[in-house]
Amino acid sequence: MFNYTRRTSSEVQIGTTPMGGVRPIRIQSMANVSTMDTEAAVDQAVRLIEAGAEYVRFTAQGEREALNLGEIRKRLNDLGYTTPLVADIHFNPKAADVAAYQIEKVRINPGNYVDRVKTFSQIEYTDEEYAAEVEKIRKRFLPFLAICKAEHTAIRIGVNHGSLSDRIMSRYGDTPQGMVASCMEFLRICREEEFPNVVISIKASNTVVMVQTVRLLVQTMEAEDMHYPLHLGVTEAGDGEDGRVKSAVGIGTLLSDGIGDTIRVSLSEEPEAEMPVARKLVDYIREREGHEPIEGKLSAGYDPIFPTRRLSRAIRNIGGGQPPVVISDRTQGSFEMNPSLLPDYFYIGKEDPDNLPDHLPLLVDSHFWKKRPACYPCFIACEAEEMKHFEAEIKFLRINSLELTDSLIRLIHADPRVVVILSTVHRNGVGAQRAAMHRLIGAGCDAPVVLQRDYYEPDPEALQVKAGADLGTLLLDGFGDGVMLHNETGDPVALDNCMFGILQAARVRISKTEYISCPGCGRTLFNLQDTIARVKEATSHLKGLKIGIMGCIVNGPGEMADADYGYVGAGRNRISLYKGKECVLKNIPEEEAVERLVALIKENGDWHNE
Incomplete structure (x- = not known):
């Protein structure tokens, strides 16, 4: 749970490339x-x-x-x-x-x-x-x-x-x-x-x-x-x-x-x-192999196989079972945004909040905070004692997992307006943040927790992989009332998109159309990649709708069990369309299929214009 070790498996001989045991993944x-x-x-x-x-x-x-x-x-x-x-x-x-x-x-x-x-x-x-x-x-x-x-x-x-x-x-x-x-x-x-x-x-x-x-x-x-x-x-x-x-x-x-x-x-x-x-x-x-040991204790009643979401108190729109928030790190000065995926808060560090529009919800380092609408002070661990002197609707406390002491937990728990932003400097950051979350639960502290990770990653694909694995693990464990990413070399809009994508992938916050699409194989008898692009072009504005795009019937209807609509290969250049689990249109020509899918969505009242 807290310290990384690989499960011991038996070795299987597969031609010239054995798997399992001490073999690499x-x-x-x-x-x-x-x-x-x-x-x-x-x-x-x-x-x-x-x-x-x-x-x-x-x-x-x-x-x-x-x-x-x-x-x-x-x-x-x-x-x-x-x-x-x-x-x-x-x-x-x-x-x-x-x-x-x-x-x-x-x-x-x-x-x-x-x-x-x-x-x-x-x-x-x-x-x-x-x-x-x-x-x-x-x-x-x-x-x-x-x-x-x-x-x-x-x-x-x-x-x-x-x-x-x-x-x-x-x-x-x-x-x-x-x-x-x-x-x-x-x-x-x-x-x-x-x-x-x-x-x-x-x-x-x-x-x-x-x-x-x-x-x-x-x-x-x-x-x-x-x-x-x-x-x-x-x-x-x-x-x-x-x-x-x-x-x-x-x-x-x-x-x-x-x-x-x-x-x-x-x-x-x-x-x-x-x-x-x-x-x-x-x-x-x-990279986690051989890391420094992490001391952690599983909290009473926690089920690691079927975890439920940690109960936290609600502070404005954070915690209390509400969808996790997205905090965008804008300390590098850029305020470009994706209008379809707007963050809930913006962290600006030492920037003067008066230089920014009043409607933006801002997190400002405590010494630069000003009492104005939608502006919230952000403290670090050594400033925690000062929090009680600030009259603010939300007080954010940025700490890393190693700074979470018993005395700090008492301070956090005593102030009903504190939201913790939990980061980590440990090589096994997932294990360290897991241990911190269980420590909070064990102490009876119900303050909302925003999960933060910091990277120096110029490769967008590598960032998606790292952030997805790090934040996704904790979200699937039932932790996190929000997420925050910092990347020294990154585009903040790309970071925002990545955070919303992680929340959707972990099924804790839906912010866009979800596509369940297979990779295709020798059973697929139409151009899957072109089809996915055409379906997305026609339907990407339908936030919250789930659309399956499947090459054949092997997994199609089953994997689309929780999808609202499905587009499934039925033969060479032939498509069947589904509403939920029910096949409602069979063997229609591929060239008509996207248009017929849109018509089906409209017929069932799930369409709206952009």
């Missing part, structure tokens, strides 16, 4: 070209390998595609590339059998390996009927395991939130417990059959669900003395900044816990673009 991606287009598949695999991919996955819809993976493997070997290949299997266990003879690893999905196609139907099973369904899985799974044993092929049991079977959904609902149960059915068979070459993944597009489920899986496996390595990813993360931030929030939170042996950052872009993001995230978390 591996990075990987998935091709988005047709598996039957051998030349294109080989070319893309080479690009991915050169970009840093340590495993390359291809879809195999049927036996024909699975067989062609052997040809792709041969061509890559001839070119001198021995990077392991992975087959991605849905709905077709025969294709899994064929693929196991061809390449180093096969991913199967428990939600559709044997169980019937998902229909969202509620089916009541007796215990005997349920056990009989599990026995069907065993009978079909055992021959596949036998092939994998003989061929030294590894497998990944890959559970997706979007493709849980009706059987699991009927018993457990759309829950982390259901996802874990789906995975454990297969893991128990693997252990009984003494098949150790297993990797696991449990993914969701919802970062809260994804993190809770993986934590629950680890706890469940530990209770049964299982130590299989874990593959991490946020499905349908999207593209651009949103995709990077959402991936950093979900994957970064688990890596911060020491969980994870390989990651894939799923972006709706060319697969090569995923590699630098994944590498930056892994390398950033690795």
